[in-house]
Amino acid sequence: MTINLLNYDGKGLADLCTGIGEKPFRAKQLLHWIHQSGTADFAAMSDLAKSLREKLAAMAVIELPQITSDHVAADGTRKWLLSVGSGNGIETVFIPEANRGTLCVSSQVGCALACTFCSTGKQGFNRNLTVAEIIGQLWIANKTVGLNTGDHASHANRAVTNVVMMGMGEPLANFDNVVTALDIMLDDHAYGLSRRRVTVSTSGLVPAIDRLRERCPVALAISLHAPNDALRDQLVPINKKYPIKELLASCQRYLPSAPRDFITFEYVMLDGVNDSTAHARELIKLVQDVPCKFNLIPFNSFPGSGFKRSSAEAVRIFREILMQAGLVTTVRKTRGDDIAAACGQLAGQVKDKTRRTANFKTEAMQ
Numbered sequence: 001m002t003i004n005l006l007n008y009d010g011k012g013l014a015d016l017c018t019g020i021g022e023k024p025f026r027a028k029q030l031l032h033w034i035h036q037s038g039t040a041d042f043a044a045m046s047d048l049a050k051s052l053r054e055k056l057a058a059m060a061v062i063e064l065p066q067i068t069s070d071h072v073a074a075d076g077t078r079k080w081l082l083s084v085g086s087g088n089g090i091e092t093v094f095i096p097e098a099n100r101g102t103l104c105v106s107s108q109v110g111c112a113l114a115c116t117f118c119s120t121g122k123q124g125f126n127r128n129l130t131v132a133e134i135i136g137q138l139w140i141a142n143k144t145v146g147l148n149t150g151d152h153a154s155h156a157n158r159a160v161t162n163v164v165m166m167g168m169g170e171p172l173a174n175f176d177n178v179v180t181a182l183d184i185m186l187d188d189h190a191y192g193l194s195r196r197r198v199t200v201s202t203s204g205l206v207p208a209i210d211r212l213r214e215r216c217p218v219a220l221a222i223s224l225h226a227p228n229d230a231l232r233d234q235l236v237p238i239n240k241k242y243p244i245k246e247l248l249a250s251c252q253r254y255l256p257s258a259p260r261d262f263i264t265f266e267y268v269m270l271d272g273v274n275d276s277t278a279h280a281r282e283l284i285k286l287v288q289d290v291p292c293k294f295n296l297i298p299f300n301s302f303p304g305s306g307f308k309r310s311s312a313e314a315v316r317i318f319r320e321i322l323m324q325a326g327l328v329t330t331v332r333k334t335r336g337d338d339i340a341a342a343c344g345q346l347a348g349q350v351k352d353k354t355r356r357t358a359n360f361k362t363e364a365m366q
């Protein structure tokens with residue numbers, strides 16, 4: 001069977017090399033060629049013996065997701081739709097800023113967790129992405145960012161400096177593949193990103209947060225979105241399984257291993273749902289023992305969502321209350337509005353296996 005070398009981290013490649021009678025350090029050369037030089041062709045790997053190149057070519061490929069579309073928004077945000085076979089597609093978003101370039105990476109085709117305000121959640125779930133499909137998003141972005149011309153030339157040559165696992169899917173529900181992809185992101189022979197610059201965002205899979213702490217403690221963002229269980233149960237249904245108290249306890253356990261001395265709480269601002277001054281005060285009490293920062297995300301709408309974005313004034317007041325209580329609070333800027341590249345708008349092409357799409361469409365018509 002032909003294997004895809006993009007599925008292997010440094011250790012996996014070293015084992016592979018040993019298995020075919022090669023020295024394990026060849027893995028480092030392979031990582032360099034594949035991930036730093038962006039080479040997908042064994043013949044070009046000039047410091048590997050010809051015999052090894054031929055051996056690899058006979059047993060392996062370096063296969064990336066196909067780019068279906070590539071759009072650049074007026075603000076320079078770039079979104080790729082990548083085909084991952086069987087009619088499924090995932091989205092990856094590059095967000096250039098003055099001092100960094102952030103790539104928003106997907107981890108699943110769709111998502112089974114069904115948060116009520118999330119477009120991906122409404123699509124239903126098809127399958128987990130492979131390591132190759134996850135790391136392939138970074139490979140493709142690094143290779144293509146900077147090739148822009150025309151109006152967006154000012155954003156040219158800005159490589160990816162940060163990765164956030166905030167695209168389609170729940171990264172901790174695809175734990176093994178996500179962690180192997182994180183290994184490759186952090187490996188100095190591959191992308192060499194620091195653990196502070198790689199963030200996993202989760203809706204709160206408590207046992208997997210503990211495993212991440214032990215296995216690969218990168219920066220952690222928690223999608224909190226509500227100050228009490230009654231409301232969070234409605235917005236983030238996984239809360240019924242792992243309620244807020246357990247979630248916050250897992251954050252406390254995570255902190256000693258975290259690359260930063262705080263947890264980021266994401267909080268989507270939904271008009272009339274979770275954005276009142278009373279909610280803000282309840283939130284302050286809730287997190288009083290957790291070193292944290294807040295990131296308020298103005299809701300990004302999509303057809304049939306049933307929610308409205310909080311007013312700018314409501315967001316301002318909410319932020320003010322948190323800040324006055326000493327909580328550092330930022331408001332996420334909406335980027336890539338004109339190409340539907342903002343948080344929670346990623347829809348891709350999901351061949352739903354959960355029948356949720358059908359249910360959602362029926363609901364939306366009522």
Ligand code: SAH
Binds near residue numbers: 167168267268344
């Ligand atoms: N599944 C993970 C990561 C992907 S979603 C998680 O839920 O954390 C990334 C962030 O976007 C999460 O905080 C999510 O709650 C938020 N989000 C989802 N839909 C949104 C929408 N329509 N508008 C604004 N933010 C949204």
Ligand code: SF4
Binds near residue numbers: 118119120
């Ligand atoms: Fe899944 Fe995250 Fe969307 Fe919830 S917000 S449905 S966990 S992708």
